[in-house]
Amino acid sequence: MTDSGEKESAESMLAEIEKKITDAFEIFDHEANKTVDVREIGTIVRSLGCCPSEGELHDMLAEIEEEEPTGYIRFEKFLPMMTHVLMERRYKPSPEDQLLRAFEVLDQDKKGCLSQEEITKYMTEEGEPFTQEEMDEFLSAAVDPDRGVVLYKDYVSLMAIEET
Template identity: 50%
Template sequence: MAGVSETATTDLEKRISDAFLIFDHQGNKTVDVREIGTILRYLGCVPSENEINEVISATELEDSNGTIHLSRFLPHVTQLLAEHKMEPASAEKLLKAFHILDPDGKGTLSKEYISKLMSEEGEPFTQDEVEEMMAAAVDVQSGEIHYEYYINSLMVDM
């Protein structure tokens, strides 16, 4: 991990270890592979399903019966985070994406249009994920997504 100080690495390792142990329900420094996405998100990552599966593949022991041990998870995820992998998109990147979806430059997008994109395109969101996003993004009075306002509210929460 070139360029990362030992203190920063130690602090990062402690954060990762603490997050991992929250989900260690057996108290044996292992978690179920189904918890990996949740742990990564808890750490502030925004992984795709493919990235979650890559972490699982890289850290799961062959005879582990679907569990991952901290000793394999910690160095792998420390390296990923030190390299700034799976970080959330910047406000500028989000705004650029919304501008692509809004070729007329109205500054708003319909709830129906975004819901359709989120559930049918790319890596589809679950219905619960779509509903959660809509609850935060849709202006109650207009029923539209004022995306600059929405992006600003996301950045405040980070």
């Protein structure tokens, strides 16, 4: 038997997670009808501190999409799947040191920065490519306005989401 304190803290943690998911979903539920556009799910999932790859996101969608795809995801299907993901702490972002090492591998000349051209090449041609929209968003956030390069040591701390 677990004592009631443990049970209550697990229940309150679950309630807190479900509230976070509900709040994030409602931001994108423009019609207030408990559905969101399927294209918004990636943004909602990432706003909850999860960073699945496009393939993993596709698998998540396959799990919760209607038999006949409508282009919308219903809250009643999203909530249990997302609760499960958060409870298992799946798709957690990389901590700072891993991100920093990844940038250092790309920075072969050890300059401490990457040009917009270099970073665009790596992020659109290697692995799971960024879309043009994702690339524009990344560059607008990451490029140092004075030097026109990505000073990745400064940027890594913004990218790493703190463990809670």
